[in-house]
Amino acid sequence: MPLITQFDCQQRDASDPLSALREAFSLPPGVIYLDGNSLGAMPKTTAARVHQVVTQEWGQGLIRSWNNAHWFSLPQRLGDKIAPLIGAAPGQVVVSDSTSINLYKVLSAALQIAKEDAPQRRQVLSERSNFPTDLYIAQSLCQQHGFELQLCEASEIDDLLNAKVAVLMLTHVNYRTGAMHDMTALTHAAHAVGALAVWDLAHSAGAVEVNLCTAQADFAVGCGYKYLNGGPGAPAFAWVNPQHVERFSQPLVGWWGHASPFAFTSDYHPAAGISRYLCGTQGILSLAALECGLDIFAQAEALGGMPALRLKSLALTDLMINLVQQRCSGLGLGLATPLAHAQRGSQVCLTRAEGAYAIISALIDRGVIGDYRAANDPTLPDILRFGMTPLYTRFDDIWNAVEHLRQILLSDEWRQAKYQQQQAVT
Numbered sequence: 001m002p003l004i005t006q007f008d009c010q011q012r013d014a015s016d017p018l019s020a021l022r023e024a025f026s027l028p029p030g031v032i033y034l035d036g037n038s039l040g041a042m043p044k045t046t047a048a049r050v051h052q053v054v055t056q057e058w059g060q061g062l063i064r065s066w067n068n069a070h071w072f073s074l075p076q077r078l079g080d081k082i083a084p085l086i087g088a089a090p091g092q093v094v095v096s097d098s099t100s101i102n103l104y105k106v107l108s109a110a111l112q113i114a115k116e117d118a119p120q121r122r123q124v125l126s127e128r129s130n131f132p133t134d135l136y137i138a139q140s141l142c143q144q145h146g147f148e149l150q151l152c153e154a155s156e157i158d159d160l161l162n163a164k165v166a167v168l169m170l171t172h173v174n175y176r177t178g179a180m181h182d183m184t185a186l187t188h189a190a191h192a193v194g195a196l197a198v199w200d201l202a203h204s205a206g207a208v209e210v211n212l213c214t215a216q217a218d219f220a221v222g223c224g225y226k227y228l229n230g231g232p233g234a235p236a237f238a239w240v241n242p243q244h245v246e247r248f249s250q251p252l253v254g255w256w257g258h259a260s261p262f263a264f265t266s267d268y269h270p271a272a273g274i275s276r277y278l279c280g281t282q283g284i285l286s287l288a289a290l291e292c293g294l295d296i297f298a299q300a301e302a303l304g305g306m307p308a309l310r311l312k313s314l315a316l317t318d319l320m321i322n323l324v325q326q327r328c329s330g331l332g333l334g335l336a337t338p339l340a341h342a343q344r345g346s347q348v349c350l351t352r353a354e355g356a357y358a359i360i361s362a363l364i365d366r367g368v369i370g371d372y373r374a375a376n377d378p379t380l381p382d383i384l385r386f387g388m389t390p391l392y393t394r395f396d397d398i399w400n401a402v403e404h405l406r407q408i409l410l411s412d413e414w415r416q417a418k419y420q421q422q423q424a425v426t
Helices: 006-014 019-024 046-058 062-068 074-085 099-117 132-145 154-160 183-192 273-277 284-301 305-327 356-365 395-411
Strands: 093-095 123-127 148-152 165-171 196-200 219-222 237-240 333-335 347-352 371-373 382-387
Touching (some): 006 395, 046 284, 074 093, 074 273, 099 165, 099 196, 099 273, 123 132, 123 154, 132 165, 148 154, 165 183, 183 196, 237 273, 305 333
Parallel strands (some): 123 148
Antiparallel strands (some): 219 237, 347 382
């Protein structure tokens, strides 16, 4: 491959049709932000919008704003804004609660369907390196319903999909490595043996193309504060295949998911469609903040939408991989992220046998914000993780990030005492 220069990266930014979207975000000067896969940057409209909700809609409108400001319909309205990002139809997505709570809802529904349709199936199959909370939720539900949680490596999934499996539960993009599953192929493989497929889109929605309807997935959940830029702890979303949505009520039934919430009856009757996946009163301030992030995707739609964002995501991750190979060769870095585009999310994960945490700390001190993930196996190296958000990450950002990384490795800066005390990271 020809040597890549900083000028090449700057030229790519100059010709990038999506470059104007960066102006929609409030990014601190002097910071290269490569951690949007953990917490997205703040849209410039968010502070004013939240202020408006606090001072006007709540401060002046008071309780009238449930109707006058349309607070009550926010979960469905935001769901419709997320739907095109994940290949769902209007009316199929609802925004509510957290990813973990929504996973509890949809996995509970999937297990109820399995009990009715195939009571002999008693396994939930998942990847051993799935996000821990997903596994904790699955473990709890399996204990409650008499199922077994079977964990495996990604390479073993096809072989372990058999007549014992009731539900295949996977995260589309692995949070540690950036490896991406073939959703359509694995969903079809699950269906071929009579199992249901539940997908976590926390590291997918807003960064890679997802088409739940085409894949014929059964259930999906996802996160609002990563690539959707909804702010820390932003509400999550849930999607249910229309063929399943009214078969059962999810277990966390509450008045917002009632067919007639303002009738205030003493018995529960679920709302029609995806609205039954709501529970209690929603956090209006958080929903309003998330809407600001989602509105930027409407701007992106005029510039090519998710296909264009995915092309840029791949170009950014390709660039980082190639620059690390060219400029950091021989400096002890490996690559955990797949090279194949079809198997890669929107992050680059580098491995390091020694000093990964210290290196990330030194980068952060220089204004390059990535993050660190400890090996979940003592025989494996630790990971330096960098997320590329195509809405605002520049090609020149990648050049400068790799240059800082190179300087730190060459100078042994990371060996300084202040970087050696490992602390908790999120």
